[in-house]
Amino acid sequence: xxxxxxxxxxxxxxxxxxxxxxxxxxxxxxxxxxxxxxxxxxxxxxxxxxxxxxxxxxxxxxxxxxxxxxxxxxxxxxxxxxxxxxxxxxxxxxxxxxxxxxxxxxxxxxxxxxxxxxxxxxxxxxxxxxxxxxxxxxxxxxxxxxxxxxxxxxxxxxxxxxxxxxxxxxxxxxxxxxxxxxxxxxxxxxxxxxxxxxxxxxxxxxxxxxxxxxxxxxxxxxxxxxxxxxxxx
Amino acid sequence: xxxxxxxxxxxxxxxxxxxxxxxxxxxxxxxxxxxxxxxxxxxxxxxxxxxxxxxxxxxxxxxxxxxxxxxxxxxxxxxxxxxxxxxxxxxxxxxxxxxxxxxxxxxxxxxxxxxxxxxxxxxxxxxxxxxxxxxxxxxxxxxxxxxxxxxxxxxxxxxxxxxxxxxxxxxxxxxxxxxxxxxxxxxxxxxxxxxxxxxxxxxxxxxxxxxxxxxxxx
Numbered sequence: 391x392x393x394x395x396x397x398x399x400x401x402x403x404x405x406x407x408x409x410x411x412x413x414x415x416x417x418x419x420x421x422x423x424x425x426x427x428x429x430x431x432x433x434x435x436x437x438x439x440x441x442x443x444x445x446x447x448x449x450x451x452x453x454x455x456x457x458x459x460x461x462x463x464x465x466x467x468x469x470x471x472x473x474x475x476x477x478x479x480x481x482x483x484x485x486x487x488x489x490x491x492x493x494x495x496x497x498x499x500x501x502x503x504x505x506x507x508x509x510x511x512x513x514x515x516x517x518x519x520x521x522x523x524x525x526x527x528x529x530x531x532x533x534x535x536x537x538x539x540x541x542x543x544x545x546x547x548x549x550x551x552x553x554x555x556x557x558x559x560x561x562x563x564x565x566x567x568x569x570x571x572x573x574x575x576x577x578x579x580x581x582x583x584x585x586x587x588x589x590x591x592x593x594x595x596x597x598x599x600x601x602x603x604x605x606x607x608x609x610x611x612x613x614x615x616x617x618x619x620x621x622x623x
Numbered sequence: 624x625x626x627x628x629x630x631x632x633x634x635x636x637x638x639x640x641x642x643x644x645x646x647x648x649x650x651x652x653x654x655x656x657x658x659x660x661x662x663x664x665x666x667x668x669x670x671x672x673x674x675x676x677x678x679x680x681x682x683x684x685x686x687x688x689x690x691x692x693x694x695x696x697x698x699x700x701x702x703x704x705x706x707x708x709x710x711x712x713x714x715x716x717x718x719x720x721x722x723x724x725x726x727x728x729x730x731x732x733x734x735x736x737x738x739x740x741x742x743x744x745x746x747x748x749x750x751x752x753x754x755x756x757x758x759x760x761x762x763x764x765x766x767x768x769x770x771x772x773x774x775x776x777x778x779x780x781x782x783x784x785x786x787x788x789x790x791x792x793x794x795x796x797x798x799x800x801x802x803x804x805x806x807x808x809x810x811x812x813x814x815x816x817x818x819x820x821x822x823x824x825x826x827x828x829x830x831x832x833x834x835x836x837x838x839x840x841x
Contacts, residue, residue: 421719424724
């Protein structure tokens with residue numbers, strides 16, 4: 391067998407690592423604009439999906455312009471913050487900041503028929519990784535108009551079902567408030583009671599994802615409670 | 624050194640065997656019992672199974688060729704590290720390209736792309752075949768083994784999705800056939816991991832009952 395000197399081995403390893411690093415960083419740099427654009431389109435599609443507007447990759451920009459008529463960001467005192475672009479706010483990053491510095495974006499969609507819907511982004515934890523989504527409220531600011539969820543790495547067929555329509559459709563028409571008290575939505579193992587306005591069925595085999603989703607709804611929406619109460623009509 | 628030796632045709636019977644054997648009598652999953660872990664994880668639905676199979680074909684074919692090209696220059700003492708680096712690089716590249724050009728598919732795959740790195744079949748073929756053979760043979764061997772792996776993955780995925788969710792590629796077959804009306808219910812057990820193992824077990828059983836040579840004599 392051919393003998394290799396230590397010097398050769400070290401040189402080989404160094405060159406190998408440098409070459410791979412070069413290839414990967416070149417690929418990352420070249421592909422980054424495309425990926426960012428995909429992420430932006432994805433975000434717009436998700437926002438639209440929460441109010442029930444289907445958009446494809448091609449029509450997302452156009453439909454976003456058409457339906458999303460306003461947006462603003464709130465601070466932790468539920469006051470509107472000037473000069474912040476709500477679309478650029480990364481809710482996951484916001485959650486790591488102290489509460490006083492956090493921004494809470496709201497998007498307003500004007501649907502066919504002229505009714506406004508208020509869209510709130512959600513970010514939380516599933517079993518294997520992040521879960522996220524958007525929830526849209528009707529004009530009364532307490533009834534859910536629609537939701538869309540997605541996840542990074544939940545188990546297919548189990549936790550990953552959160553982005554299926556059978557799960558998401560359950561939320562439509564549910565109420566976030568009991569009289570004037572904020573109760574959020576419970577994701578109930580064993581199934582929500584018939585006609586319960588504050589609960590939906592959990593996913594069998596996806597209990598931890600379901601619980602994570604429930605916590606996400608509460609933790610994100612609780613910061614909007616003041617705003618929702620003060621502006622509901 | 625072998626200038627006067629007649630060149631072997633690209634698709635000689637020996638080379639075709641490299642492609643064919645892993646599909647049947649030398650299947651990486653059912654015969655060599657490699658790569659079981661990912662076969663269990665991704666086969667709940669048919670679509671991720673198919674995409675996973677395709678990604679493994681790409682990663683495995685390219686890694687096999689790269690390792691084969693460097694087979695004479697890699698110091699044996701760090702060959703495992705070299706193989707790992709090649710596989711990891713390919714997986715990251717596949718992931719990045721999918722994110723840029725096929726965003727929907729990359730969302731479907733999510734964790735599975737990362738799982739390819741841990742697939743013992745790839746490392747096994749690099750170590751056992753590519754390090755000792757020429758690039759062309761290695762390419763065929765890589766495609767053959769990845770296809771053998773994918774074949775089992777897709778078969779298992781098909782039965783698990785069909786029996787567990789009553790759909791094929793998300794299309795509600797059972798519902799359209801009206802099977803539910805005569806009292807059939809989806810078998811929820813099929814979507815749980817143990818059923819993947821049992822399904823693979825049944826495939827192994829069928830294969831061995833048809834091909835006695837595979838049965839372990841001891």
